Amino acid sequence: MTNRPTDEIKEGTTELFVYKNKASVKGPSIRENVPFYNPAMELNRDVSVLVNQWFVNVSAKHVHILDGLAASGIRGIRLAHELSGDFDVTINDWNDESFALIQQNIQKNQLQNVSVFQRDLGSLLLERRYHSIDIDPFGSPVHFFDAAVKSVYNKGIIACTATDTAALCGVFPKVCFRRYAAWPLHGASMHEVGLRILLGCLCREAAKYDRGIEPLLCYTTDHYVRLYVQISNGKSAANASMAQYSSLTSKEVPLSKDTATLIGPLWLGTIQKKTVIQEIRSLASTKVLNTKHLLWKFLDLLEEEADAPPFFYTINDLSSLLKVSPPTMEHIVEQLKKKGYVVTRTHCTPTGFKTNAPLDVVTEVFK
Numbered sequence: 001m002t003n004r005p006t007d008e009i010k011e012g013t014t015e016l017f018v019y020k021n022k023a024s025v026k027g028p029s030i031r032e033n034v035p036f037y038n039p040a041m042e043l044n045r046d047v048s049v050l051v052n053q054w055f056v057n058v059s060a061k062h063v064h065i066l067d068g069l070a071a072s073g074i075r076g077i078r079l080a081h082e083l084s085g086d087f088d089v090t091i092n093d094w095n096d097e098s099f100a101l102i103q104q105n106i107q108k109n110q111l112q113n114v115s116v117f118q119r120d121l122g123s124l125l126l127e128r129r130y131h132s133i134d135i136d137p138f139g140s141p142v143h144f145f146d147a148a149v150k151s152v153y154n155k156g157i158i159a160c161t162a163t164d165t166a167a168l169c170g171v172f173p174k175v176c177f178r179r180y181a182a183w184p185l186h187g188a189s190m191h192e193v194g195l196r197i198l199l200g201c202l203c204r205e206a207a208k209y210d211r212g213i214e215p216l217l218c219y220t221t222d223h224y225v226r227l228y229v230q231i232s233n234g235k236s237a238a239n240a241s242m243a244q245y246s247s248l249t250s251k252e253v254p255l256s257k258d259t260a261t262l263i264g265p266l267w268l269g270t271i272q273k274k275t276v277i278q279e280i281r282s283l284a285s286t287k288v289l290n291t292k293h294l295l296w297k298f299l300d301l302l303e304e305e306a307d308a309p310p311f312f313y314t315i316n317d318l319s320s321l322l323k324v325s326p327p328t329m330e331h332i333v334e335q336l337k338k339k340g341y342v343v344t345r346t347h348c349t350p351t352g353f354k355t356n357a358p359l360d361v362v363t364e365v366f367k
């Protein structure tokens, strides 16, 4: 153990030591504060607890879970402490201070079902297999995709966070192209395009090994993208996934530039599995979670948009385009539904709505 001062924090029912740092409650990961603890990611970790509980519940066998980039170990330690069922957790971080802190936190929680490694995640994944793999890096998870796809068992889950939103959302398009071999969009739907680029990249990596992907729960915030994806063996699963992997022109994305700029390739299939979200929502009532009320609202939104088409309009952008004052969201939803179209809100922005109505119908409703 180092002599760095520690704070004691509590998430869910788990108490942990974390090193004191200057982590903001708003921003993404700060690379300097290693091993850092970011309180802003509590909801992200609460979702991990729920998805992994769902997964342990539906798995007929013992489940091996990996927290691959653990920092203080909070995610893996919470899983070990807060899940019930037949599972074990491996917690890994190559950093010396992290390794020491993780061990201290395991002792603090008197956990028996945990192993700790101080390894490069890439090489660990090439040696061992897991049913549920979490990749939570500073920046992009893409460097671990190949090894994670090889490591994960059939029907297992790969979860990852990407905080390189400037690349995925088109501030740095060349970085996005280098990293993900895809062109991003910088406009209203940029966060969803970024999420779909990340999914497309994982789909492509899995298909190399005749494996397919099924997104279970995927979302974006201003600071990060988060994916939970189930991986299945077989050429037909891989072919079915690759059929959802394609490019677009910006004309096909609502409210984008008129010029036909190339976007993608990216994942164009569904990004939520409704039944999983419903089950996770009811599991939330069985857990102690500080973000529960926010989480319920959030899961409601994800469920609402689960069957909606990709991309969305925003009320603000439409109102400046059409030079009219904006109607309420309720009015838009009611009118489009009355005309028989699918219309939902989106978790990507509070002023966004998804619909299969063509632009002239949306315009008519708006005016």
Ligand SMILES: C[S@@+](CC[C@H](N)C(=O)[O-])C[C@H]1O[C@@H](n2cnc3c(N)ncnc32)[C@H](O)[C@@H]1O
Pocket (backbone or CB within 6 Å): 029, 034, 035, 036, 037, 038, 041, 045, 068, 069, 070, 071, 072, 073, 074, 075, 092, 093, 094, 095, 098, 119, 120, 121, 122, 136, 137, 138
């Ligand atoms: C963003 S932090 C993880 C945060 C943590 N999951 C949480 O919820 O608080 C990323 C961690 O990955 C570790 N790391 C980066 N590259 C690694 C690698 N190739 N192998 C193992 N650990 C690595 C860093 O030491 C750092 O602690």
